[in-house]
Amino acid sequence: MWDIAKVKASIKPFVFALGRFFGNLYKEFVEKGCQKSAAALTYMSLFAMVPLMAVFYSMFSMFPAFDGVAQQLQDMIFSHFVPETGSEVQQYLANFSQQARNLSAAGAGLLVVTAYLMLTNIEKTFNAIWGVKAARRGITSFLLYWAVLTIGPLLLGAGLAMSTYLLSLKIIVNEYDAIGVTNLFFSYLPLFTTSAAFTLLFAAVPNCRVPIKFALIGGILTAVCFELLKIGFGWVVANSSFSQIYGAFAVVPLFLLWVNLLWMIILGGAVFVRTLAERGYAHSSSRYTDLMAVLQILAIFKEKSRTGESVTDGDCVRAGVGLVHWQQLRSKLTEKNWIAVTDSGFYVLCRDLSDVTVWDAACLVGATLAELEKTPRKRSRDGEWREEFSKRKDLLADDAKAHYGISLQALFSPQQVEELLEELPDEQSEKSK
Structure with missing residues (x-):
């Protein structure tokens, strides 16, 4: 028989410690101005999303092996990352990015600058969370952003090609998979890829060394919160009267709200990683003047x-x-x-x-x-x-x-x-x- 009193006594300190941790987490989130930063990044995202898509399309068009991959990648991103309103927004952005690819050299340069400013704002926000005042400069900054704008799409394309191969392999493997391991793997694959993306974001963007174990924990937790947000947001959209009030225009405020919530989760994850790192080192710290x-x-x-x-x-x-x-x-x-x-x-x-x-x-x-x-x-x-x-x-x-x-x-x-x-x-x- 379990001694209820002893169980409560043993759990109580853990509950209090957990409460203090999340209390400090919320305090840091507010003090770092993450709500305002999320709003600013949402505003910047509206300007940078089309340029980024145009750059992605341009990178894929340079490699014949990736012919058609851009559209598949776009479909995958909007199906996994944007709930409910994703199809309409995807169509609008695809049209905008198609027009952007027909711009002159000066116009294309302006789009690249817009995408670059978006990335610098993200780095600045993450640096503020980690208390870093000095941003990357010179060749280091250029290489980081160049990697995001060029190598990033190619890696995503390679990953999509690999997943397409695995999907074709799934048809063969299913005949021999009696317990359904294959289906389980593919059902959790989006969570794995999202966790990896957030982990990389938390570890690489701040201009300081972030312990990879804390970035991994934060990446997984943020990915879980992201999946829950998708479910909750989809339910709200399906059961709300946005469409009746705004009509065809409803997609705009819903998409803005979604992007804002997404940035709040990402910045909350960054604060979580920083708080986790601080607590993880607390046992070895003394109170010096x-x-x-x-x-x-x-x-x-x-x-x-x-x-x-x-x-x-x-x-x-x-x-x-x-x-x-x-x-x-x-x-x-x-x-x-x-x-x-x-x-x-x-x-x-x-x-x-x-x-x-x-x-x-x-x-x-x-x-x-x-x-x-x-x-x-x-x-x-x-x-x-x-x-x-x-x-x-x-x-x-x-x-x-x-x-x-x-x-x-x-x-x-x-x-x-x-x-x-x-x-x-x-x-x-x-x-x-």
């Missing part, structure tokens, strides 16, 4: 630079700096060119730490004298430099800036500390020992 956190981070950069290695987000989080805290400090460090982001999404040191002092670090993060005076609690992750930092808090009475003018190179190098202390006046040197 901004100054102590940035010193801890720069100590990691110094150690890595000695061996020519780059620094990852995980390195900073494992050192005890919370993921969100690290993202905030990362923005300040990149803005002031203390560190730089590589094309691979890692980080390298840009400043000579011999020319940067503790006082400079304090000014960077806006630390007050009260924070400098506060004795930091020793943690197991702290290096030897923490002891030297603590010594100098006793010297604030005379000249804080002078005594915190020790360079970070010296602070992180114990062998140089004694030499620097000998240069101080005798009474202050004794005081610091």
Whole structure:
């Protein structure tokens, strides 16, 4: 027999933790302005959808092997991604994209620019969710968008050709499939492909390294929510009076509503991945002040630079700096060119730490004298430099800036500390020992 009281007692903490998690998720969704961003992306989607379809058609027309694939791909997308109103919208967009392909070079260039702006807005929104202020620049940005606009359609076409082959194979396999595994596979195939698409979106678009395991979890959950949205939206459309009120024009507000809800689910999934990553690293994070956190981070950069290695987000989080805290400090460090982001999404040191002092670090993060005076609690992750930092808090009475003018190179190098202390006046040197 189950002890109901014990079961309730064991489930209660889990329920509370789950409630806090989704409470934080909703709070982040609102604070990041995802509703406004979804509305803006909906508006931009209306302008970019036809150019994107025109680019897709152009890419397929370059390869005779993909003859007819564009129409099949379009049918598949609208059947799986757009409920109820999909057939009418598909016809309108197909006509628009056909006309777009007959434009002059200047008009075609304008359409490509519109599609490009759509992609930059998506990246900007995802970067805001992850707290990244620096967008991709130069060749990295160009290659990402070029891949989306060119390689993306070709991969979709190859995937569709593969699924067509599997469908033809299904007819043969069904004769030997007594338990219906084949039908089960094909019924869940749209969910698998949608999950893969969302996972790629969450992992590749933000200008920072997103843990793939969290992107995968977010991609699957978003795909499930997307399928539920399709069912719910289809039911609402079938049982509402939109058609009676708007007549033939009903397809426009319904499609706008659908695109807006779709973007809200996608942005909600991005917030979920970010919140999941933050919670996943929470167990290894300590509560550092901004100054102590940035010193801890720069100590990691110094150690890595000695061996020519780059620094990852995980390195900073494992050192005890919370993921969100690290993202905030990362923005300040990149803005002031203390560190730089590589094309691979890692980080390298840009400043000579011999020319940067503790006082400079304090000014960077806006630390007050009260924070400098506060004795930091020793943690197991702290290096030897923490002891030297603590010594100098006793010297604030005379000249804080002078005594915190020790360079970070010296602070992180114990062998140089004694030499620097000998240069101080005798009474202050004794005081610091």
